[in-house]
Amino acid sequence: MGKEESFSSRSRTGIAAAAMALAAGGFVSGATAQEKVTIASWGGSYQDAQSKALFQPAEKATGIAVTEETYGGMSDVRLKVKAGAMTWDIVASGSGSAARAGAEGLLEPLDYDVIDVSNFYPTLKMKYCVGGDVFSTVFAWNTETYGKNGPQSWADFWDVEKFPGKRAYRGKVAGALEPALMADGVPMDQVYEVLSTEEGIERALNKIRELKPHIAVWWSSGAQHAQLMKDGEVDMTTGWNGRFDVAINDGAKAAYSFNQALLDYDCFAIPKGAPNKDTAMKFLAEISKAEYQANLPKYITYGPTNKMAYEIGKIDKAVAEKLPSHPDNAKLQLPVDIEWYGKFEQKASAMYQDLVTE
Numbered sequence: 001m002g003k004e005e006s007f008s009s010r011s012r013t014g015i016a017a018a019a020m021a022l023a024a025g026g027f028v029s030g031a032t033a034q035e036k037v038t039i040a041s042w043g044g045s046y047q048d049a050q051s052k053a054l055f056q057p058a059e060k061a062t063g064i065a066v067t068e069e070t071y072g073g074m075s076d077v078r079l080k081v082k083a084g085a086m087t088w089d090i091v092a093s094g095s096g097s098a099a100r101a102g103a104e105g106l107l108e109p110l111d112y113d114v115i116d117v118s119n120f121y122p123t124l125k126m127k128y129c130v131g132g133d134v135f136s137t138v139f140a141w142n143t144e145t146y147g148k149n150g151p152q153s154w155a156d157f158w159d160v161e162k163f164p165g166k167r168a169y170r171g172k173v174a175g176a177l178e179p180a181l182m183a184d185g186v187p188m189d190q191v192y193e194v195l196s197t198e199e200g201i202e203r204a205l206n207k208i209r210e211l212k213p214h215i216a217v218w219w220s221s222g223a224q225h226a227q228l229m230k231d232g233e234v235d236m237t238t239g240w241n242g243r244f245d246v247a248i249n250d251g252a253k254a255a256y257s258f259n260q261a262l263l264d265y266d267c268f269a270i271p272k273g274a275p276n277k278d279t280a281m282k283f284l285a286e287i288s289k290a291e292y293q294a295n296l297p298k299y300i301t302y303g304p305t306n307k308m309a310y311e312i313g314k315i316d317k318a319v320a321e322k323l324p325s326h327p328d329n330a331k332l333q334l335p336v337d338i339e340w341y342g343k344f345e346q347k348a349s350a351m352y353q354d355l356v357t358e
Helices: 015-023 044-062 074-083 095-104 154-158 177-183 188-195 198-214 222-231 241-249 277-287 338-357
Strands: 036-041 065-070 090-094 129-142 167-170 215-219 236-240 254-269
Touching: 036 044, 036 277, 044 065, 044 222, 044 241, 044 277, 074 090, 074 095, 090 095, 090 277, 095 129, 095 254, 095 338, 129 241, 154 177, 154 198, 167 198, 167 222, 177 188, 177 198, 177 254, 188 198, 188 338, 198 215, 198 338, 215 222, 215 236, 222 236, 222 241, 236 241, 241 254
Parallel strands: 036 065, 036 090, 167 215, 167 236
Antiparallel strands: 090 254, 129 236, 129 254
């Protein structure tokens, strides 16, 4: 799918790690002084969590110098690949966007002899992208407007008589069509079957057109949709569970439900032409280990993709019960169909943008 966002650039370098490697005669934990990777992600509380849980500890353990940047998603990768000017070694991506980018030839195939995914949930990896976290696209509401018993389904999200107020909705197609069909009465297990025809896509778009007069903001980033709820600018919005939890912990009067949510995952890919491809492969192998994956819920409520992360005693039981991939939560949700995005996202995206701008 795709939590792809646009933020101003920031970076941090592993100068200290490189200096230590030089002082040690060129090696720290098996990494030469020259080994480095540049990683592009989406900024905000999400990248802060990635950095603290994954990038910084792996940099320390391996001696691979890490530079972090923010980017706007696979559209930026596409531009750099076509220009022959790739500067990133690893990019964070939504699963569906990675499937599409891999099919376009924008990504390097991953070497699973190097990256051990033997303990991964089987659906959380693909040829061009390895899972980094599990998240949910949910509906959230303002508890000052509706109280704790806000909308409990996508039909409620669409019901402007029962729940009057301003909505926000995603400005990109990823995660936008499925809720519309569920609001229109399509059973959860039939959503992608319906979406696999142009008529089905149009049905979802028409349902969104019904809601459009009440959509005050078409959000473009997780930071934005979280801030909308924190500021009380809208009464309901779609968005990502972890971003809402950060906002709620920071004082936002908001709540959300996993009912009919979209269960998805983010992943890490190596762009075509990455300057440090082999080192990137080693770094992905490192951050795919359970010991790093178990760190992530300390900083944001997204679940690990390595199931052993639940077994090593790092994740508190109360925290685990809030994660999207916890069995009690997962059973309420629609797993995102990555194959559908690989086949239909490009066409559906063009149709969706026409709706947003019409």
